[in-house]
Amino acid sequence: MRTEAAWLGRRLLLWWVAASGFMTMFATCPFCGKPGCVTGAGLYAAVIAPIVTFFSWKARRSHGKNEGSAERTVNDSGKASKRYIKSCRGDFWQEVFQRELDYLVEHLGGCSDVLSVGCGPAIIEGGLAVRGFKVTGLDVSQEALSCAPNQIRTVAARAEDMPFPASSFDAVIYVVSLQFVEDYRQALEKSASVLRPGGRIVVMLLNPESVFFKEKLRDSDSYVRKIRYANIRDIERTMTESFEVRAEYFMGVKQGRLFESRDPDYSVLYVLSGTKLPIGAGKGSR
Ligand SMILES: C[S@@+](CC[C@H](N)C(=O)[O-])C[C@H]1O[C@@H](n2cnc3c(N)ncnc32)[C@H](O)[C@@H]1O
Numbered sequence: 001m002r003t004e005a006a007w008l009g010r011r012l013l014l015w016w017v018a019a020s021g022f023m024t025m026f027a028t029c030p031f032c033g034k035p036g037c038v039t040g041a042g043l044y045a046a047v048i049a050p051i052v053t054f055f056s057w058k059a060r061r062s063h064g065k066n067e068g069s070a071e072r073t074v075n076d077s078g079k080a081s082k083r084y085i086k087s088c089r090g091d092f093w094q095e096v097f098q099r100e101l102d103y104l105v106e107h108l109g110g111c112s113d114v115l116s117v118g119c120g121p122a123i124i125e126g127g128l129a130v131r132g133f134k135v136t137g138l139d140v141s142q143e144a145l146s147c148a149p150n151q152i153r154t155v156a157a158r159a160e161d162m163p164f165p166a167s168s169f170d171a172v173i174y175v176v177s178l179q180f181v182e183d184y185r186q187a188l189e190k191s192a193s194v195l196r197p198g199g200r201i202v203v204m205l206l207n208p209e210s211v212f213f214k215e216k217l218r219d220s221d222s223y224v225r226k227i228r229y230a231n232i233r234d235i236e237r238t239m240t241e242s243f244e245v246r247a248e249y250f251m252g253v254k255q256g257r258l259f260e261s262r263d264p265d266y267s268v269l270y271v272l273s274g275t276k277l278p279i280g281a282g283k284g285s286r
Helices: 002-026 038-065 069-088 091-107 121-131 184-194 210-219 233-241
Strands: 113-117 134-141 153-156 169-175 193-208 243-254 258-259 268-275
Touching: 002 038, 069 091, 069 210, 091 169, 091 193, 091 243, 091 258, 091 268, 113 121, 113 184, 121 134, 169 184, 184 193, 184 233, 193 233, 210 243, 233 243, 233 268
Parallel strands: 113 134, 113 169, 134 153, 169 193
Antiparallel strands: 193 268, 243 258, 243 268
């Protein structure tokens, strides 16, 4: 919020200076009738600057909401990845990763080869590798993958075109990434095909009903604003075409503190875990 106000302040000043300069050169003062009057130009600029600032602010907001192509994600991710990795060092995020890791370990029992799609800097995936899983991390951002720990294999590609032969993995996971890919349906189809028969899938989705999510949306710098799909029910329905799905809310956050929760208002995540169905056996979730 403070960043947004600072941006508005800077833009207002910039447009005021630009408009004053322009009016001094070209306009006639409404009071003294002379061209080149600095006071008159300043008054004109005081009207023009807020109008132009308002329209540039609206353009900036809609740019932030409509995340463009995957290519832009690649280009943007240099700065974004560094900022993200820096923020991950804090106690709060370390605890978030630990809880996510514990959840995954519990739900990936019996799996060995794990593909993490949209792994980013692969912090949790490093934890899985330490616990004996053979992890492949895929992300569209080469920059983010360059920060991944050495124990995991990294592949720079789009989830929608993941370059693996059929039946390559025991499990596919999406840790807060499926809602950010361009075409989640295609990504899920691909995920089903690279899974072995009876393979597991765990999809951790941001819960858009949560207080945490709503607060993050108000922060103009938050990664949450890059989300493309907020409708978690649609994602759940799509998943049931290829997987036997179980859904639950997970991990509460209230005033910066983490706690066990299944409450839709406070759970940061909505987790869909499933098992690959035999081809043509799609059915509803339970
Ligand atoms: C919110 S971040 C989550 C990163 C990581 N899983 C974590 O929890 O720290 C979303 C990630 O999805 C990746 N991503 C976005 N679109 C993608 C696509 N089409 N294919 C693969 N990865 C994609 C982004 O580059 C980013 O690293």
